[in-house]
Amino acid sequence: MKYRRNRVQGGTFFFTVVTANRAPVFSSPAVVDCLRTSFSSVMERFPFEIDAMVVLPDHVHSIWTLPEGDHDFSRRWRLIKTGFTKGAKDIPGLPLGVDGSLWQKRFWEHTILDGQDFERHVDYIHFNPVKHGYVARASDWPYSSFHRYVREGVLQRDWAVDEDLLVGVGRE
Structure with a gap:
């Protein structure tokens, strides 16, 4: 079966990209920095805007x-x-997939339809570390555009707090 992607010139898209075997x-920080370097290199040659992003251990x-026009x-x-x-080949201890890859072969994409769809997907991205139980607050996850949204006044620092996860955690 041939997979078809939606090719919208100048479009806005939501993506999920997963590591091989969902390995962490x-x-x-060194591995995330390597990913940042790869993004920067590609963005120099083939520009695009990153509207929102989160990097979790396995996706x-x-x-x-x-x-x-692109x-x-x-x-x-x-x-x-x-x-x-x-x-990343020189970073010790990276978990490789069965075929020696660090990535699943495909990725998932969704064409953003309108402003409401955009906001819903931005919220999904910023809430994801809380959803997966990595942190009690979106602000506690370091690898997220959430911090940029707070700096720009779009979101409040206390947005997306899981009160159940805060039980027993020192509150600020």
Whole structure:
């Protein structure tokens, strides 16, 4: 079966990209920095805007807006994944998939339909570390565009707090 992707010129897209076997590849700052380097390198050659993003141990969610007249997010993901894999090869202890890869072969994408859809997906991205139980507050997860949204006054620092997870945790 041939998979078809929605090719919208200058579109905005939500993505989920998962590591091979859901291995916790992004469990250290050095590995996340390597991913940032790969993103930066690709963005220099093939520009796009990262509207929102979160990096969790075994997957990445992001929203991108492509330039007018451009629909090729697949090339960008291929280059990001390849660049990361090459850059991370010297980092000891990275869990490889059965085929020696760090990534699942495919990724999931959704074309953002309107402003409400955009906001819903941004919220999903920023809440994801809380949803998975990594932190009690979105503000506690370091690898998220949530911090940019707070700096820009779009979200409050106390947005997305799981009160149940805060029980027994020192409150600020």
